[in-house]
Amino acid sequence: MTLPSHRKLCTFRVGDLYLGVDVLDVQEVLYHQEITEVPGSHETVSGLINLRGQVAAALDLRVRFKLPERTEGSQPVHVVVRSNDEAVSLLVDEIIDVTDVATEDFEEAPDTVPLSTRELIKGAYKLDDHLLFTLDIDRTVQLDPYFTTEDHS
């Protein structure tokens, strides 16, 4: 498959990570959602939210990327993406922009990137002032700690 030379990524920040997902994968961006806690669930699951009658899990990307906890009082933003035909909300610190990226700037993550980060990203775009990592949505929302390594080409 030949990639188009330009892609539009919805970009956001989690801790000190700049992440992006294809705009077409984003269903909506929401602020201030009531979250229902699910006792006993995976630590990444902040809880469940009501998306117009559809119940979706909210996953905290800070926990997922093993970053320090969000400071008390700061409101996360819900980036609602679709994976396996199910809506999932990703909790991020802030939404940045919709960024045009050139495919020639893309590079796979180097081995030195910590495994906890590397297994969740597809690679990085080298932007002028920082690196923009593209999130592997399917892997990010799959919380089984023993998931199999898939062919990643």
Next chain:
Amino acid sequence: MDEIIGEFVVESMEGIDRLDQSLIVLETDPANHGILDDIFRTLHSIKGACGFLDFAALEKVAHRGENLLSLLREDTLKVTPEITDALLATVDTIRTMLETVGETGEEGTKDVSELLVTLERMAAQGDRQTEAPEPTAGSTPSEADLEEPVASDGDRLGDILTDDGDTERVDVEIAAKEQELGDDRPIGEILVDEKKTTPSKVDEALTKQAESRGNNQVDSTIRVDVKLLDKLMNLVGELVLTRNQIVELAENHPEEHFTPTAHSLNLITSELQEGVMKTRMQPIGNLWAKLPRVVRDLSRQMGKKVEIEMDGADTELDKTIIEAIKDPLTHIVRNTVDHGIESPEDRPAAGKPEAGILRLKASHEGGLVTIEISDDGAGIDADKLKAKAVRSGQITEEVANQMGDNEALYLIFVPGFSTADKVSAVSGRGVGMDVVKTNIERIGGTVEVRTEIGVGTTFKIKIPLTLAIIPALTVRCAGSRFAIPQVNLLELVRTSAPRSEALEDFHGTPVYRLRGRLLPIVDLRQQIGKPPRENERSVNIVVLQADDVHFGLVVDEILDTQEIVVKPLCAQVSSVPHYSGSTTMGDGRVALILDVMNLAGEAGLNSANKNYDVAAVLAESVQTPRSEDTILLLDLGGEKRAAMPLSTVTRLEKFELTEIESAKEQPVVQYRGSIMPLIDLAATLGLGSHEMQYGEMPLSVAVYSHEGSEVGLVVSAILDIVDNDGLIEPGSACVIRGKVTEVVDPQAYGHIYNSRIEEIQSAEAGASW
């Protein structure tokens, strides 16, 4: 292309499903050419589509089947069970191949050669019988008939009669005129009365008319993806919640003049909800349609004759429920044919016709759907069931004797139970009826069984109309709201005392005394890993039932009951066992639905000793008064108490330390000229040893007689003799004089005593004195 294949599979599958039924009808009514034509047409159109889509093997199978059918149509060949078998096999093969096509887009590599040979052989019989010319491939003689339209000029009865040349057009017009002038007889009747045609011709025309109208009906329905309906259902659920908010708002602001608008929104939403619910409803007949085939194959295999009768096939149920009861229903039907209905040799002796009757009946009954599966077979012999259960060790003889016939029937639902003397391919393995019961209960249904020996057996299944909306109790615990399905709910209890006083400890498990019975308690806070509640002045207990286990769930607060729309758990939390689903509440927030069976299981209340549970529950339901009227109350030290029927105790004795000797490390005493072992009762009951306190001599001993031998049960003190108020059962625990008391079950501990006695006796022989 994928879309075309998908449509082909769906349409062909529908046709194939119909063929199962049609072939069964054909077997009993071989002269029914309407059915024969229908079967032929279905196969023909599959064959045609296969040729177009290039599924060669599938086309060949359909073609050979079609050839055989065309011989039947020409009456060259008569319908025999063998031919029906071959045609059913054809249908099965096509179905499997279609499934493969549906999954992969390819027809697969299923070996069909054997089937093709069989079909060929059947067709060849026809040729030999009549020496009819072999139908040539691709153009069966009857193909022309297919293209012939049923009625050329609309589907009015008069037109059909005219087209068939049964009447003159002018006569029809006269009859129509008479109708216009006020004659209210149907047109066919007028024509017959006027002697313009015969009743049989009219009947024929009416059949054609029905067929043609049936065809037109296809245009008035469309295929809708179930996912889309689910989504609609979800949205309507949301609309209902929004409606509730608006109605509430309107009530609080009567001056705003939008009350009438809110009222009509209310009505429209309710109607919309009902309408969308209906789209998911399917007649149970869709499910039943598969049963005649099951019954036919099975009864042929078993050499039985079974007729199937259906009543209420148009009773509608939610699609998910239909799916859920499919297997249980099939299982009961198979069991009925296998065990229920007698062989054709035995039936006439009982004054019954050779063919047994299997009757399916469905009806609505107060928000529930009742499905009855009954037969006119031999019935279930309760005594046989009991004997079998005792033999396989599932219940004791004592329990069996106390069991009424009606209770005994429910033994068939005990896991691992089977009455069949021999294991057949169909049943008799003892797997199944327990699964049937579990599956039905899982969807909030119940199953009852009634039987009369020699007359027949009836299974009555009651299930809810829909799973999508269920009544539930909402509770609050540790700041979260939870919904508990009302099917599991028995009652609500609020204690007047705080936890430390209201609940008692029994074997390390908290229990609550509910009307003299001990109710095991599960703390929801503990289950979901939350810290215990502080400063509570009372305890809220939700009494629940899961399978046959009753238990109390402690929650912080009981809110209210309401209808909730059940939504599946999302993938990320589905692995948490405590929840069965989620729902959205009136305020728009999400609440979790508690999985009651799982909570009971997590707390170790069921599953582990299920056989024992069932027997215990059965014994409990019998409620026979015990013969033991008085019981002996024993102190085991450390606040522990035990009770045993006085009738099993022969004497109460005290022994001095000097009297106690040891044989094979077993403390014994010489008692009335023989050796009597001493057993620490607290230790055998698992209540911890109270360490025969040799310092506090003499020892209190209750002498218990078991099969002629005597055993001394060592206790701390013998307290009293009390009257049995009927609540005391061996092997359980109960409350006597305000204390939790273990009731000694002599039966259960008998084997311990036996083994000890044998040991001692062998020691005695060895001592040779």
